[in-house]
Amino acid sequence: MSDTLRPTTPAPAATAAPAPDGPPPAAPLLDVQGLRVEFRTRDGVARAVNGVSYQVHPGETLAVLGESGSGKSVTAQAVMGILDTPPGKVTGGRVLFHGRDLLTLPEDERRRLRGARMAMVFQDALSALNPVMTVGDQLAEMFTVHRGASRRDARARAVELMDRVRIPAARERARDYPHQFSGGMRQRIMIAMAIALEPELLIADEPTTALDVTVQAQVMDLLAELRRDLGTALVLITHDLGVVAEVADRIAVMYAGRIVETAPVHALYERPAHPYTRGLLDSVPRLDRRDGELYAIQGMPPSLTRVPPGCAFHPRCPRAREVCRTEEPPSHPVADGRASACHFWKETLDDLR
Amino acid sequence: MPDTRDPAADPDDARSPYGNPHEAVAPTGGGGALDLAAGEAGTLGAPERPRSLWSDARHQLARDPVFLLSALLIAFLLFIAAWPGALASGDPLSCDLALSQEGSRPGAPFGYDTQGCDVFTRTVYGARASITVGVCATLGTALLGGVLGALAGFFGGWWDALLSRLADVFFGIPVILGGLVLLSVVTSSTVWPVVGFIVLLGWPQVARIARGAVLATAQADYVQAARALGAGRGRTLLRHVAPNAVAPVIVVATIALGTYIALEATLSFLGVGLRPPTVSWGIDISNAAPQIRNAPHMLLWPAGALSLTVLAFILLGDAVRDALDPKLR
Numbered sequence: 001m002s003d004t005l006r007p008t009t010p011a012p013a014a015t016a017a018p019a020p021d022g023p024p025p026a027a028p029l030l031d032v033q034g035l036r037v038e039f040r041t042r043d044g045v046a047r048a049v050n051g052v053s054y055q056v057h058p059g060e061t062l063a064v065l066g067e068s069g070s071g072k073s074v075t076a077q078a079v080m081g082i083l084d085t086p087p088g089k090v091t092g093g094r095v096l097f098h099g100r101d102l103l104t105l106p107e108d109e110r111r112r113l114r115g116a117r118m119a120m121v122f123q124d125a126l127s128a129l130n131p132v133m134t135v136g137d138q139l140a141e142m143f144t145v146h147r148g149a150s151r152r153d154a155r156a157r158a159v160e161l162m163d164r165v166r167i168p169a170a171r172e173r174a175r176d177y178p179h180q181f182s183g184g185m186r187q188r189i190m191i192a193m194a195i196a197l198e199p200e201l202l203i204a205d206e207p208t209t210a211l212d213v214t215v216q217a218q219v220m221d222l223l224a225e226l227r228r229d230l231g232t233a234l235v236l237i238t239h240d241l242g243v244v245a246e247v248a249d250r251i252a253v254m255y256a257g258r259i260v261e262t263a264p265v266h267a268l269y270e271r272p273a274h275p276y277t278r279g280l281l282d283s284v285p286r287l288d289r290r291d292g293e294l295y296a297i298q299g300m301p302p303s304l305t306r307v308p309p310g311c312a313f314h315p316r317c318p319r320a321r322e323v324c325r326t327e328e329p330p331s332h333p334v335a336d337g338r339a340s341a342c343h344f345w346k347e348t349l350d351d352l353r
Numbered sequence: 354m355p356d357t358r359d360p361a362a363d364p365d366d367a368r369s370p371y372g373n374p375h376e377a378v379a380p381t382g383g384g385g386a387l388d389l390a391a392g393e394a395g396t397l398g399a400p401e402r403p404r405s406l407w408s409d410a411r412h413q414l415a416r417d418p419v420f421l422l423s424a425l426l427i428a429f430l431l432f433i434a435a436w437p438g439a440l441a442s443g444d445p446l447s448c449d450l451a452l453s454q455e456g457s458r459p460g461a462p463f464g465y466d467t468q469g470c471d472v473f474t475r476t477v478y479g480a481r482a483s484i485t486v487g488v489c490a491t492l493g494t495a496l497l498g499g500v501l502g503a504l505a506g507f508f509g510g511w512w513d514a515l516l517s518r519l520a521d522v523f524f525g526i527p528v529i530l531g532g533l534v535l536l537s538v539v540t541s542s543t544v545w546p547v548v549g550f551i552v553l554l555g556w557p558q559v560a561r562i563a564r565g566a567v568l569a570t571a572q573a574d575y576v577q578a579a580r581a582l583g584a585g586r587g588r589t590l591l592r593h594v595a596p597n598a599v600a601p602v603i604v605v606a607t608i609a610l611g612t613y614i615a616l617e618a619t620l621s622f623l624g625v626g627l628r629p630p631t632v633s634w635g636i637d638i639s640n641a642a643p644q645i646r647n648a649p650h651m652l653l654w655p656a657g658a659l660s661l662t663v664l665a666f667i668l669l670g671d672a673v674r675d676a677l678d679p680k681l682r
Contacts, residue, residue, distance in 0.1 A: 082580045108585075115583030122581075127574035132407075132596045141592070146583060193582060 028055035028096075029233050030079070030118075030201055035093035037071070037078050037257075039304075040086060046304040048074040050257040051093065053331075058200065061227065061234040063244040063265070065280070066254035067301050072237045075254075076203045079235075080120050081110050097201070116146050118201040119194035124210045125186035129178035135162070135189050136174025142196040161192040165222060184215035188222060195226055202227070203235045208243060220247055241284055245269060250337070253277050256302050256312035259331075263338040273340035273349045275317045311343070319344050410676040420672035426665040433477050434484040441477040445470065445632045454648040464650045467640060476654045478632040483662060486544050486551070486627075487614040493552035494613075495606040498559025503598065505560065506567030507590050517564070520557035528554055528616065529623070536625035547626050551613050562605045566598035573597070600677040608670030611663040618659050634659045 037049035049071045056062050064072045077083045079095050081102060095102040097118065102110060122128035130138055139158035143149035149157065155174070162170035165188040167181075178186055187207060194202055204223065208216035224247050227234050238244060244251060244265065251268050253261045253276065261274040272278040279297040299316035302308055308315055314324035323343050331339045334349065342348060414420045433440050448470035455465040463472035505516040532550060539546040570576065571594055579593045620626030621635025622642075629636060634655040641651035 080581050082577055111583055111585055113583070114581060120578070120581040122574055122578050124574060128578040130575045130579070130593050130597070133592070141584075142582060145588065190578075193578075 027057075027099075029058045029060075029098065030056040030235070031094075031096040031099075032075070032079060033094045033096065035075060035078060035095065036091045037074050037083065037088060038091050039088050041305065044305045047307060048088075048257050048304055049078065050307070052254070052257070052259050053093075054252050054259060054262065056201065056233045056235055058233055059227070059231045061236060061247055061249045063236045063238060063248035063251045064254060065238060065241070065244060065251055067239060069301055069304065070254040071257040071304075072254050073205050074257075076120065076205055076235065076237055080114060080118065080203060081107075082114075082120075112146075115142060115199070116197045117199050118203070119197070119199040121187075121190050121194045121202065121204040121207045123206040125183070125190040126178060126210075128190055129186060131178055134175050134177055135181070139174070139189070139193055139196060142193060146197055157196075161196055162189065165189065165192040167192075182215075183211050184218055187211060187215075187219050191219070191222060191226070195230065195232070198230050199232060201233050201235070203237070205237045206239070207236075208240070209238075216243070223247065241280065253280070256307050257304065258312065258341060260313065260342070261338075261340045263334070263340075267335070267338060271349050273334045273338065273345045274342045275319050275344075275348055276313050278348060278351070279316075311341075319348065410673075413676040414672060417672050417675070419668050420676075423665045423668040423672065426661065427669060430480055430484060430662055430665065434481040437478045437481060441471075441474040443471050443474040445475045445478040446630055454644065454651065456648075456650060463654045464648070466637065466648075466651045467644060472637075472651060472654050475632055475637055476634070476658050479634040479637065479655060479658065480662070482544060482627055482631055482633045483614045483617060483659070486547055486617040487610045487666065489544070489548045490551035490555065490613040490617075491606050491610040493548060494555035494559050494609065495602060497552060498556035499563045499599075499602050501556065502560030502563030502565075502602075503567045503590065503595060506564035506598075507571060507586075507594060513564070516560070520560050523554060524557040526554055529619070532620045532625055533623065536620060539625075542628040542631055544627060544631070547617055547620060550620075551616060555609065555613065558609065559602060559605055563598065563602050566601045567594055570594045570598040604670065604674040604677055607673045608667060611666030611670065614666065615659070615663045 032055070033053050035049055035052045036047070039046040039048055052071070052075050054062060054064075064075070066072045074083070074088070077088075078090050079102070083090065090103060093103075097113070102113070105113075129135065133141075136155065136158045139161055140149075140151070140154035143154035143157050144151065147154075159170045159174050162174060167173055167185055167188060173181075178189070181189065187210075191207070194204075202223075207223065208219050211219060220243055223234065223236075226232065234247075236244070236248060248265045251261075251263055251265050252259045253268075253274065255276050261268065261272065261277045263273065268277060269281065272281055276297070279295075282295040283297060285294055297316055302312055302315070308325075309328075310326050311317070311320070311324040311329050314320040317324065319342075321343070327343070329341045329343045331341045332345050334340050334345055340348070448468045449465075450469045452461075452465040452469040453467055455461075455469075457464045461471050461473060463476060466472055466475070501516055501520075505513040531554060536546060536550055567590075576589060576593050579589050584593065617626055618633070618635035618638065621633045622639040624639065626635055627633040637655040638652060638659070641648070641655070645652050
């Protein structure tokens with residue numbers, strides 16, 4: 001996903017999306033407030049999510065960026081209500097969907113929201129599709145279960161959906177099993193299932209990680225197009241900075257179970273306000289600078305059973321001072337719609353890249 | 354971003370060029386050579402149609418000589434169990450003491466037993482009891498053990514703990530001693546007490562396998578995906594977990610069938626299984642055992658039939674396991 005190729009292919013997603021830097025609309029669709037999730041393991045309590053807050057507005061795309069183990073997927077699972085409990089447990093916070101707290105909702109009511117009004121796309125579509133059901137049956141199930149459609153009706157809708165995500169010869173291929181499709185097609189079928197009932201919120205958990213680069217582009221384009229057509233809000237969980245730049249409106253950067261920086265996508269790329277974000281951006285290989293070594297953030301992400309005191313990033317931070325070891329930085333408002341959880345956000349922001 | 358508008362740039366989806374997202378790709382639209390190829394692959398793909406787990410297993414079984422041999426034998430056994438009269442014209446219960454322990458002769462190829470009954474007729478009629486007990490006990494254990502094990506694995510918690518300990522209790526009952534104690538109080542001469550006893554002691558074995566299979570399957574991504582798309586607990590278990598966890602249960606049940614038949618014969622031999630006038634290989638073996646020096650034919654034919662039957666079912670179970678367990682390929 002190099003920037004140097006972009007001029008030859010104008011990205012339709014970026015131009016058609018709502019003005020990325022404009023102020024977000026007033027009422028958020030999804031409002032996560034101070035979410036905390038713990039896992040009880042043999043080595044002690046792993047605090048996977050430590051007070052995550054973010055908002056997603058209708059039709060907006062929020063990219064949640066972070067390393068493996070930073071709590072991105074666990075946050076998504078907690079929002080969807082599909083966390084494995086035990087060992088996982090939501091220990092605090094609220095998840096407001098249309099202003100209603102999902103965490104206090106009865107399970108049955110919550111289940112009815114899933115799939116119909118909020119849906120999820122998984123990383124590896126092969127393992128996320130039932131191997132013993134034909135894809136047509138799996139798609140049709142969405143309509144029979146949630147909408148009470150007849151089998152014949154549901155079947156027709158399933159074929160329609162497969163057409164919509166551009167599976168060639170959809171009518172015939174609806175009778176095929178997941179393993180009979182290529183990786184890209186499987187992910188498109190997974191997306192078709194997620195958008196079947198036109199949910200208002202779609203959470204995509206690293207939807208392109210298991211795919212090769214050319215197919216990644218198709219899947220992202222498809223997501224962007226569906227989002228535009230249906231007005232779906234998208235939470236895109238990824239560690240791929242290239243994908244983010246292409247489709248996101250805003251970015252939330254996660255580290256050790258916290259959101260360390262949120263910003264509109266272009267503002268963040270231009271001037272990161274957190275040393276961790278800075279490190280991530282600097283470690284992207286650049287074709288225009290072939291000399292010198294590739295930058296890497298030194299050290300390893302912390303174990304979630306022993307998150308460092310103070311700022312969790314301080315052992316790896318080039319800017320760490322004494323205060324970082326003792327005081328957990330609060331979320332400082334940097335600008336309109338921007339925040340950074342760093343004691344030295346001003347200095348970081350003013351750094352010249 | 355690589356150019357997404359060139360279908361040739363997509364080696365992964367060679368069967369189905371994705372084309373440009375802003376132009377509808379109709380398979381018959383003839384947008385290019387590759388588009389046509391995709392249309393053909395979709396419609397003419399029938400002979401090359403890749404297979405599901407089950408049709409794959411069917412194909413493997415059809416080429417497995419062990420399976421074919423055991424299936425042939427079992428088909429024959431099922432046939433004589435259903436219509437013993439087609440093979441043996443006599444009545445297994447009409448005996449003539451004057452013919453006691455007589456050897457082979459025309460009309461009675463296997464000779465006569467101590468009571469003067471035709472061994473051939475009794476051996477043929479004995480298949481019915483063995484097959485009935487084997488099949489009914491297997492269905493019973495598979496259903497009871499499968500359902501309880503699946504519920505334990507899927508719902509977990511105290512329900513799992515209770516069922517698992519209950520299974521341990523029944524698993525701990527010694528089969529022969531348990532049979533002697535429990536079945537000696539039964540007076541019925543039908544096969545049902547024996548079937549019930551085998552189910553009672555056999556379900557924990559199936560339940561453990563089913564529980565393990567369900568536990569493993571419930572971790573699968575597609576189960577989480579089903580939940581994420583709003584499937585309820587019952588639907589998740591029935592539609593997404595159970596069909597993916599049933600293969601090991603089928604394998605265990607098929608292999609157990611043979612051992613259940615042997616168990617029925619053992620219990621009948623000990624006098625607590627089937628009772629006369631039911632014709633059973635176990636009873637005949639028991640009656641013939643003391644006379645093994647004088648008239649070995651009385652023992653050999655029913656014992657041989659029993660061994661062959663058990664062998665056929667165990668071989669079938671092995672073949673089914675080879676076909677259904679992808680780890681053995």
